[in-house]
Amino acid sequence: MNYIEHVGKYFQMLGQVFKRPQKWNVFKDALFREIEDLGLKSVGIVAFIAFFVGGVIAIQTALNLESPIIPKYLIGFATKRAMILEFAPTFASVILAGKVGSFITSSIGTMRVTEQIDALEVMGINSLNYLVLPKIIAAVFFYPLLVALAIFLGIFGGWVAGALTDLFHSVNYIEGIQMDFNPFLLKYAAIKAVVFAFVIATVPSYHGYYVKGGALEVGRASTQAVVWTSVVIILLNYFLTQLLLS
Amino acid sequence: MIEVNNIHKSFGESKILKGISASFEKGKTSLIIGQSGSGKTVFLKSLLGLHVPEEGTISFDGRISGQMDVKDKRQLRQDIGMVFQGSALFDSLTVEENVMFPLKMFTDQSFSEMQDRVSAVLNRVNLPDAFKKFPAELSGGMQKRVAIARAIVMNPKYLFCDEPNSGLDPKTAIVIDNLIQEITDEYQIITVINTHDMNSVMEIGEKIIFLQDGLKAWEGTSKEIFKTDNESVVDFVYSSNLFKKVRQAYLNEIN
Numbered sequence: 001m002n003y004i005e006h007v008g009k010y011f012q013m014l015g016q017v018f019k020r021p022q023k024w025n026v027f028k029d030a031l032f033r034e035i036e037d038l039g040l041k042s043v044g045i046v047a048f049i050a051f052f053v054g055g056v057i058a059i060q061t062a063l064n065l066e067s068p069i070i071p072k073y074l075i076g077f078a079t080k081r082a083m084i085l086e087f088a089p090t091f092a093s094v095i096l097a098g099k100v101g102s103f104i105t106s107s108i109g110t111m112r113v114t115e116q117i118d119a120l121e122v123m124g125i126n127s128l129n130y131l132v133l134p135k136i137i138a139a140v141f142f143y144p145l146l147v148a149l150a151i152f153l154g155i156f157g158g159w160v161a162g163a164l165t166d167l168f169h170s171v172n173y174i175e176g177i178q179m180d181f182n183p184f185l186l187k188y189a190a191i192k193a194v195v196f197a198f199v200i201a202t203v204p205s206y207h208g209y210y211v212k213g214g215a216l217e218v219g220r221a222s223t224q225a226v227v228w229t230s231v232v233i234i235l236l237n238y239f240l241t242q243l244l245l246s
Numbered sequence: 247m248i249e250v251n252n253i254h255k256s257f258g259e260s261k262i263l264k265g266i267s268a269s270f271e272k273g274k275t276s277l278i279i280g281q282s283g284s285g286k287t288v289f290l291k292s293l294l295g296l297h298v299p300e301e302g303t304i305s306f307d308g309r310i311s312g313q314m315d316v317k318d319k320r321q322l323r324q325d326i327g328m329v330f331q332g333s334a335l336f337d338s339l340t341v342e343e344n345v346m347f348p349l350k351m352f353t354d355q356s357f358s359e360m361q362d363r364v365s366a367v368l369n370r371v372n373l374p375d376a377f378k379k380f381p382a383e384l385s386g387g388m389q390k391r392v393a394i395a396r397a398i399v400m401n402p403k404y405l406f407c408d409e410p411n412s413g414l415d416p417k418t419a420i421v422i423d424n425l426i427q428e429i430t431d432e433y434q435i436i437t438v439i440n441t442h443d444m445n446s447v448m449e450i451g452e453k454i455i456f457l458q459d460g461l462k463a464w465e466g467t468s469k470e471i472f473k474t475d476n477e478s479v480v481d482f483v484y485s486s487n488l489f490k491k492v493r494q495a496y497l498n499e500i501n
Contacts, residue, residue, distance in 0.1 A: 023351050033338075115334040122294050123348055124323025 010206050016128040017136065017202075030134040038100050038135060038201070039142035045099060046092050046146050047153050050083070053091065054154030055161035057082050062167035075168050076158065076176020081185075083154035088147045089189045090237050093196035096143070097229035101204040104135060105225040108208030109218035117209070128209065136201040143197035144190045151189065188244050195240065196233050203229045247271055248293065248404065248436055253302030255288055262288045263299065264460040275430050275437045275450050280457035281482060289457065290408055290440045294328060295319070306404065324352055327397030327435075329407040329426075333389040335381040335396070341368070342377040345396045352400065367395040371425060387418035391425070398429060405430065407439040411446060419443060423450050444483055447471065456482065472496045 021027035061078045108131055111117050120127040155177055162168045207225035211217050248270040255263040262285045270276045280286050291297045293304060295311055304311045306322055314322065335344050342364055349360045368374060371391040381389055390410060397405055407426060411419035427450045430437040439446065447454060451468040456479050464479045471483060472493055484490045 026350055110337070114332050114337075115330045116336055118296060119328065119330060119334040119336075121296060122323065122326060122328045123351065124320045125351060 006206075009210070010202070013128060013132075013206055013209065014202065016126060017132045019126055019129045019133075021129060021133065022125060026130075027134060030130065031138055034134045034138035035142055037103070038138050039146065042096055042099060042146060043149070045095065046150050049095060050088060050092065050150035050153040051157035051160075053087050054079055054083055054157030057087070057154070058158030058161045058173070059165060059167060062162070062165075072168050072172040073176035073179060075162070076155075076173035077179050078176070079158035079173075080155055080177045083151045083158075084185050084189050087154060088150035089192035089196065090233065092147060092150045093143075093193070093200060093233050094230050096146075096196075096200055097204075097233060098226050100139075100200055101226045101229045102222040104201070104204035105208040105211075105222040106218055108132075108205055109211040109221050112209060112211050113214055113218060131209070132202065132205045135205060136198060139197040139201040140194055143200070144193040147189055147193040188240075191244065192237065192240055195236055199232050199236065200229055203232055247307060248438070249303075249305045250293070251303045251305075253289075253292060253299040253304065255285075255292055255297055255299045262460050263292065265302070266457070266460070266462050267302075268455055268462060268465070270436050270438050270453070272436050273431060273434045274452045275427050275439065276453040276455065277447055277451045278438065278440045278455050278457060279442070279447060279482070280463075284457040285460040286440045286457055287408065290406060290438065293438065294326065294406060295323070324348075324400055325403040327400065327402035327405045329390065329393045329397050329405070329410050331409040331412050333381070333386075333393040335389060335392055337381055339380075340377065341373070341379050341381070341384070341392050344381070344392060345399050348396065348400050363399060364395075367399050368392075370398075370429070371395045386413050387415075387422065390414065390418075390422050394422075394425060394429070398433065401433065403435055405435050405437045407437070407441075409441060409443075410439060411441065411443045416445065419445060420449065426450065444486075444489060447483065473500075 204225035207221045211221040456464040
C-alpha cells in the first residue's frame with residue numbers, strides 16, 4: 001500500500017470516528033479511562049523532562065553568554081521563550097508520541113489480533129468510534145494542561161539550576177522571565193499542543209486498528225506508529241510555526 | 247430460520263466461496279466442517295456480516311441482511327451472539343463487566359437489573375465465582391464459558407461459534423459442547439458452529455455441512471456421516487485410525 005492510500009484510509013477512519021457515540025454513559029466511562037491512561041499517567045515523565053530541560057537551557061545560555069555587555073536577565077528570557085515556543089509543546093509531544101503512541105497502537109493492535117474488535121463489530125458497535133473518539137477527546141483536552149505544566153516546570157527548573165550553580169542570580173532570572181510578556185505565544189503553544197494531541201491520538205490508532213497478523217506485527221506497528229507520529233509532529237511544527245509566527 | 251442462498255465471496259483474484267446454499271433451523275445445532283482453507287471462516291464471517299458476499303443472499307427469519315438499512319442491521323446484530331475462537335473477551339474489563347457490556351450498550355436497564363441478568367447467565371454457564379476476575383486470570387475453558395455467557399446475555403436468536411473447542415482438553419471440550427447444545431435447546435436459538443473437532447461432530451452435530459474448495463460438498467446428520475460414501479467426507483472425518491475403527495464398528499453393528 002502506498003503513502004497516498006494510507007493517507008486516504010486514515011481520513012476514512014476519521015470519518016467513522018467522528019460519529020455520535022452510541023451510549024453516552026459508556027462513552028463517559030471510556031473517556032475517564034483514557035484521561036487516566038493517556039493524560040494522568042504521562043504527568044510524571046513530562047514533568048521530569050521539562051524540569052531538567054529548563055535547567056539545561058538556563059545553564060547552557062549562562063555558559064555561552066561570556067560578554068559582560070550582554071545582560072544576565074537574558075538567561076531567564078531565553079529559557080522562558082524556549083520552553084513556551086518549542087520545548088514544552090514540541091519536545092513533550094515527541095516524547096508522548098513514544099510513550100502514549102506505542103501504548104495506543106499496542107492496545108488497539110492486540111484487540112485486533114485477538115478478535116476483540118470483531119466482537120465489538122458483531123455486537124453492532126462502531127468500534128472506531130468506541131475506541132478512538134475517547135482517546136482524541138482525552139488527548140485534545142488534557143495535553144494543553146500538560147504543556148502548561150511543562151512550561152511552568154521548565155522555567156522553574158531554570159531558576160533552580162541558577163540557584164544550585166551560582167551561574168546567574170535569581171533576581172536577574174526572574175526579571176528575564178517577566179520581561180516582554182506576549183500572551184500570543186501561550187496561544188501558539190496551546191494551538192500546537194491541541195494539534196499534536198490530535199496526531200498522537202489518531203496516527204497510532206490507525207496503525208493499531210489496521211494491523212494484521214500476530215504479536216510480531218503488533219510490535220512492528222507500534223514502532224511504525226511512533227516513527228510516523230514523530231515525523232508528522234515535526235512537519236506540522238514547521239508549518240504551524242510558519243503560519244502563526246511569520 | 248437462517249437461509250443462505252448461493253453466496254459467492256472473493257478476495258482479490260482468489261474465490262473463497264463459490265456458491266453455497268444452506269439453511270439453519272431453530273433449536274438445532276448445526277456444524278460447519280472442512281479442511282483449512284475450505285472457506286469455513288469466510289462463510290461464518292459472511293453470516294455475521296463481517297464479510298459482504300458479492301452474490302447471493304442471507305436471510306434471518308425473512309430479513310435479508312444485504313437489503314437492510316442501518317437501523318435494521320443494528321437490530322439484527324443485537325439478535326446475534328458470537329463465541330470467538332480465542333474467546334475475544336475485553337482484557338481491561340472484569341468477567342462481570344465483559345458480560346454486562348452488551349446490556350450497558352444496548353439496553354436502558356438499571357445497574358441492579360443488569361447485575362441480576364449477568365448473575366443469571368454466569369450461573370447458567372457454571373461460573374458463579376468469577377465475577378471480579380479478569381480474563382487473564384481464567385483458564386481457557388472458563389474464558390470460553392464467559393464468552394458464551396456474554397453471547398447469550400442479550401437473549402439472542404442466533405448463536406455463532408468459531409472453533410469453540412480449540413485449545414481445550416477433551417473433557418473441557420465436551421463440557422463446552424454440551425453447554426452450547428443445552429443452551430440452543432433451552433433458548434430455542436439457531437446455533438451454527440465452525441469446527442475441526444470430530445468429537446463435536448459426533449456428539450452434537452444435529453446438522454453437519456462439509457465445505458470443500460468453497461462449495462458445499464455434503465450435508466447430513468451425525469448418524470448419516472457414519473454411513474456416507476462421500477469420499478471427501480470419509481477422508482476428512484475418518485482421517486485418524488481411531489475414527490476409522492469407530493466407523494467400522496458402527497457399520498458392522500448396523501449391518
